[in-house]
Amino acid sequence: MLYASEPLAGKDSMTSRSEHFALAGVMGWPVSHSRSPILHNFLMREHGLTGAYVPLAVKPDHLEIALRALAPLGFSGCNITIPHKEHALAIVDAAEPVARRIGAVSCITVRHDGSLLGTNNDAYGFIHNLQQQQPSWRGDAGPVAVIGAGGGARAIVYALATHGTTEIRVINRTFARAELLSRESGAPITPIPWEERHRAVEGVTMLVNTTSQGMVGQPSLDLSLATLPVDAIVCDIVYVPLQTPLLEAARHRGNPTVDGLGMLLHQARPAWKSWFGIDPEITPALRAALEATL
Ligand SMILES: NC(=O)c1ccc[n+]([C@@H]2O[C@H](COP(=O)([O-])OP(=O)(O)OC[C@H]3O[C@@H](n4cnc5c(N)ncnc54)[C@H](OP(=O)(O)O)[C@@H]3O)[C@@H](O)[C@H]2O)c1
Known part of the structure; x- marks a missing residue:
């Protein structure tokens, strides 16, 4: 595994991707309980992105093949939830120091060459x-x-x-x-x-x-x-x-x-910076949209 962290996808990458459908998701098993799709699809509407953030129900045995499919499918990245966080650290091509220190990956960015950069935004x-x-x-x-x-x-x-x-x-x-x-x-x-x-x-x-x-x-x-x-x-x-x-x-x-x-809401900021080159605000309206589902 490489540990050097390369430049994250920035504004340029979003510009080049903007002709396409912006794709991201949350990978877990089970994943249907996750409120992340509501959160990120709200932000996509707010920021005028054409795209979708989808739940990705992936069994533990399929984690590596699913992660390797992110690049060919055109995903900018995904969040990682239970039970995959520790296993994902062993699969990604590079990991930010914070992910290595915590021993788990909560967010993956697909880099321009298709390689996977893992980080952890929980802290x-x-x-x-x-x-x-x-x-x-x-x-x-x-x-x-x-x-x-x-x-x-x-x-x-x-x-x-x-x-x-x-x-x-x-x-x-x-x-x-x-x-x-x-x-x-x-x-x-x-x-x-x-x-x-x-x-x-x-x-x-x-x-x-x-x-x-x-x-x-x-x-x-x-x-x-x-x-x-x-x-x-x-x-x-x-x-x-x-x-x-x-x-x-x-x-x-x-x-x-x-x-x-x-804690969930604030994690969207570094994830979006890395995936789309956008720094979204965590507004009361966003929180209210999620609270309405709890
Ligand atoms: N707000 C957020 O953004 C956010 C982020 C991450 C996680 N979470 C939430 O945090 C919770 C834990 O997630 P995790 O990823 O840390 O799970 P995890 O790695 O599976 O750890 C679960 C912890 O709960 C303990 N536990 C389980 N059943 C117990 C019981 N009956 N009595 C006492 N302790 C018990 C476990 O103790 P043992 O070691 O003894 O099994 C372990 O310490 C979940 O509800 C998750 O949704 C929220």
Whole structure:
């Protein structure tokens, strides 16, 4: 695999592609739950692009052949979602340093020569959403508790470490996975066993749920907020439903909260810059269009 990052597709590339149908999509399995097509097709209409952003339901065994088909089919790129993010890193021809550090690819750009450049915009989306919803947030304000150690957690830990957080408590059901994340990420992580989760939020300045718990069809996150300071920010990266039971419980006791929808919305900016050479604004109208579907 090449690791050198080449220039991304810029305005010139969109100009040359503008005679064609602009194509992008989201590749996952399952993928029908994804709100990304609503988001990107809204932006395409807003920016007057003739094209489409489509859901690409690709089974894990077919990931490589599907990714290799992007260039001949005329795609500018695609987003990558569960369960393909880690496997995609092994397939792309080049990867941005952020994708290598996180260990997963969330976005692919098809370069002019048809090769695939992978990056990860999850951390970017998380930070920009957090800064928008809680403008006074500072990464160096104090300890942060991250619940979960999967792909989402990897991006959150990277985002926190690169914004000055010096104590990240990673609490995961499978302790070995929290330990692995601590070893591989190079971030200042204290892995904490699941049984100790209720006390582990004591004294933190922010709590982030990155598990699937609280998502529609899943039970609520089993976490007591009794020892959580009332001024700690509570974030959930789950966005279906928008107000998860965790966020409702936090809001009820007076904690400031940040929902997960903005993390998805903000990821559109770097993706569009790379695919189409356009920097789209994340407007209230765009958010409202997605909220209407939740
Ligand atoms: N807002 C956004 O833009 C955005 C971006 C990325 C992800 N997400 C959302 O974040 C969630 C997680 O995604 P992911 O990619 O990180 O998934 P993942 O890699 O599969 O990780 C899932 C995490 O949830 C934990 N978990 C699963 N079932 C659990 C249970 N019953 N009790 C306690 N912990 C449990 C897992 O713990 P174990 O290690 O013990 O299995 C693991 O830490 C999904 O809902 C996804 O939609 C949102």
